[in-house]
Amino acid sequence: MSEPVGSPLLRVGVLGARGRMGSQVCRAVDGAEDLDLVAMVDEGEWLFNISDAGAQVVVDFTNPDVVMDNVRWCIDQGISAVVGTSGFDAARIETVREWLKPTEGIGVVIAPNFAIGAVLMMQFAATAAQYFPSMEIIELHHPNKVDAPSGTAVHTASAIAQARRKAALGPMPDATKSSLDGARGARVDEVPVHSVRMAGLVAHQEVLCGTEGETLTIRHDSYDRASFMPGVLLAVRQILGRPGLTIGLDSLLER
Ligand SMILES: NC(=O)C1=CN([C@@H]2O[C@H](COP(=O)(O)OP(=O)(O)OC[C@H]3O[C@@H](n4cnc5c(N)ncnc54)[C@H](OP(=O)(O)O)[C@@H]3O)[C@@H](O)[C@H]2O)C=CC1
Numbered sequence: 001m002s003e004p005v006g007s008p009l010l011r012v013g014v015l016g017a018r019g020r021m022g023s024q025v026c027r028a029v030d031g032a033e034d035l036d037l038v039a040m041v042d043e044g045e046w047l048f049n050i051s052d053a054g055a056q057v058v059v060d061f062t063n064p065d066v067v068m069d070n071v072r073w074c075i076d077q078g079i080s081a082v083v084g085t086s087g088f089d090a091a092r093i094e095t096v097r098e099w100l101k102p103t104e105g106i107g108v109v110i111a112p113n114f115a116i117g118a119v120l121m122m123q124f125a126a127t128a129a130q131y132f133p134s135m136e137i138i139e140l141h142h143p144n145k146v147d148a149p150s151g152t153a154v155h156t157a158s159a160i161a162q163a164r165r166k167a168a169l170g171p172m173p174d175a176t177k178s179s180l181d182g183a184r185g186a187r188v189d190e191v192p193v194h195s196v197r198m199a200g201l202v203a204h205q206e207v208l209c210g211t212e213g214e215t216l217t218i219r220h221d222s223y224d225r226a227s228f229m230p231g232v233l234l235a236v237r238q239i240l241g242r243p244g245l246t247i248g249l250d251s252l253l254e255r
């Protein structure tokens, strides 16, 4: 492709390039006129392919066991990283923040979910949490997902918990005496989270909000991984102007 004069293409490498997400990201980057897909790396391949190719930005969709090593490597190489891989709890986020402190100009975006609808669903859930004393999350995914609960559910639960603390709400009403472990789901920041893995699904989440005499259900469905691509490309395009750590797409979407 010939490069337009005065606007060099942004050089992008993809980690997890043959995976469900990584392969779509490669196609999306390859199809974008302002981006240059310079390296595609999968498990067992050489990370230095990325730096040798002069990548300015890496996109990581690998798995929670390896993602921290990948982020560390990118920071050490002076390469900014857009991270979609799940598995980021508060401790991991703090570690990445520490790694970035001595650096200048390197950006890391960690987004639990790149779909616009999912970002809004998380925002709406945090808003509802101020008014609804009962909040529960049901996340539903394809059966090949390696982790549970999903990163989106963990992020949503934290946002709900933060909103509840701000609104000075006490514990959720729940007088259950559970006779079977797991019957009430897992607790993330005190918020019950229920994980479903089912053939036919891609990525879905419901946030159930309850108060006296009414419930509100906030639901998001990704029927196709194409739903994540605009968010990934948005982060890739913005990251060089956003040094330091950015969590979630919210600030990138502000108008
Ligand atoms: N933030 C978001 O919007 C989204 C996040 N995700 C998250 O992205 C991650 C990937 O999901 P998905 O694409 O479905 O998973 P896949 O298993 O399909 O893809 C992961 C890929 O990463 C490769 N890989 C494993 N280790 C390394 C490594 N050290 N270096 C480079 N590549 C490696 C795997 O290779 P191999 O198979 O050979 O092990 C595989 O090709 C998950 O954590 C998922 O939750 C998914 C969708 C959206």
Ligand SMILES: O=C(O)C1=N[C@H](C(=O)O)C[C@H](O)C1
Residues within 6 Å of the ligand: 086, 112, 113, 141, 142, 145, 146, 149, 150, 151, 152, 153, 202, 203, 204
């Ligand atoms: O593994 C997936 O598929 C997804 N993972 C992310 C998560 O853990 O929240 C985002 C989305 O739900 C799809």
